[in-house]
Amino acid sequence: MPETEAASRLAAQARLEALSFKDLDAWANDDHAAAFKAFLRSCRALDASAAELRPAQAPERHLVAVCREALKNENLSRPEARRFFETHFQPFAVIPHSGNGFLTGYYEPEFQGSRTPDSRFKVPLLVRPDDLVTIAPGETLPGIDKGLQAARRTAKGYEPYPDRAAIEDGALGSLAKPVVYLREPAEAFIIHVQGSSRIRLTDGWVMRVAYAGRNGRPYTSIGRVLVQRGEMDLETMTLEKLMGWLMSNPGPAKELMRQNQSYIFFREADELAPEDGPIGGAGFPLVPGRSLAVDRSLWAYGLPFWLEGELPFTLERSEPLRRLMIAQDTGSAIVGPARGDFFFGSGEEAGTRAGLLRHTTRFVVLRPKAQP
Template identity: 80%
Template sequence: MSAGAAAALQDQARLEPLPFAALAGWEADDHAAAYRAFLRSCRALDGAAAALRPAQPPQHDLLTVCRAALRNPEPSPAEARRFFEAHFQPVAVTPRSGGGFLTGYYEPEFQGSRAPDAVYRVPLLDRPADLVTVPQGETLPGLDKGLQAARLTKNGYEPYPDRAAIEAGALGARARPIVYLREPGEAFIIHVQGSARIRLSDGTVMRVAYAGRNGRPYTSIGRLLVQRGEMDLETMTLDRLMGWLKDHPEPAKALMRQNQSYIFFREASELAPADGPIGGAGIPLVPGRSLAVDRSLWAYGLPVWLDGELPLALDRTEPLRRLMIAQDTGSAIVGPARGDFFFGSGAEAGRRAGLLRHPVRFVVLQPKPRS
């Protein structure tokens, strides 16, 4: 962890070391499943270290633990549990304001076409050549501190256009569509989720993955609808939100433009059908084990123990006591005990993800210091 991230954590949260015995349900979890997800991160981290990428070096202690894990790629559940207990220290993370909070996300699947027609007319855009991503914790000359991307012009850096301007044509020929969808609401949901499966008319499935964003702040349109009295938080689901967007096209257009953030995509042809989408760590996500975290505070690959509830329906939940792996991030995932639970792909995963807006106990497993 960088000195800046450590200082930010101390400012934002109380960190309390715990014994594994204090984690209710720890013994009953499927540690082998968590270990398999952890190995995905380890292979990526070990490869990054071998490539000597100076811009984002792997955390030393975590890399040491990863290399130990890679020497035993198929442990038994008992061996996997002992590995986590031997190499990590649980640390409860309690925000100084509020508490831990967990939402869900998924990989949507929609119908689409590579060419526009009367049905498929809403584009997903490729990353423009003039988009410059601002490195974490840095600020480019001439930009406000909060902006996370810019465009490079002959006069220097300037803020990238917001959603409304991009949809109105501000990018011109730089806005190259990679696929077309039926409804603006479908495209918006893909922007929020960061990936999708697009079923084309010839029966093939195109995978699209996050390729960049305009760096503008994210605003939840669901929260805006609740504030306006269009829906209430307790009964809001993804299906209801999608239905509202489809049934109110003009108000929906104005509403979606309240979210200035805009996402660009690429075709992820390297993914096998069984693979999850690519997360922020650059590896396929694992349903039920991959967690999006605040990347400015937590390193990719860290195990995180969650203790809370998973909704089955609006009025029914089941206990959530599970070891997750930090493998993704998101513009709305901000704070020391803020997580986003990856449910998988398709409609049922979307239904479950849309129900999850619950408090959670957030315990990070920090690697024990190594010499």
């Protein structure tokens, strides 16, 4: 999206208040070298894409210039990394016109699965269909409402893509090609929400699946629906409790999950090493504790964000969150100027912590200074 269009969208939703780094609580205590390493991942991608993309798609020019400076000094100590951010960026508090900043968490789950269906494994994750067209932020297609982010290409033109219920009922026909089969619909749903997974196959091999597209329909939080119905209490809800409810109530769970019209398609990510995080929206492996999902229609990938809030360990115990993170992913539920998703990593413990994080948080964006 052109920078001017993103700026006008942002201005309609929030104001930016210029700060100094002294205004950031505990700024000096963070591990800036760790943040800088995550930033370098974005920089390599931005530097490579700047020469390849059309001008309308090109990344923010000032950010690319800062990245090229960063790539000249890849091994910085913590004090050096801190000076780099302070030299090349200006912090701005993101103040929404309505509401407050809000942070949730996500992770890469692991489930059992099979490449072929059988009596145990019969719930598919689907590959991206050939007729799916993703609509970029700010782009429009004839016959498609502005609120939709994908369309179906037909011989007569474009039409809205089927929603979750229609896809599950067979609307894609022969285009519904599975990449892997799981045991439970609830497991597949969680992978749809998280956008990636490790699948432990019946032969012991661990398969990685990554986001490959979505049907562009709006996202609905089924956890919020359960709270509104009085089935669960928001303060004590965890991912484990949600999964337990879905698996214990298969009939109502099917109806509930279909209230989320959004549907995700996947690919096998065989390029990933076991130690790599999942692929984020920016196109490279995410970094636990440093990668942040943001609203891609408002913010450029690669922008650093300083977060001030709480980071829970359990329902009863948390620690202050004072951390520099890098915008490297997005998600259908991540909408708004001060809305983020904190990537915790892979596995059960990461999932537990991710499910606990739904806290009001202060967002400060570090905007690149114009380079000489």
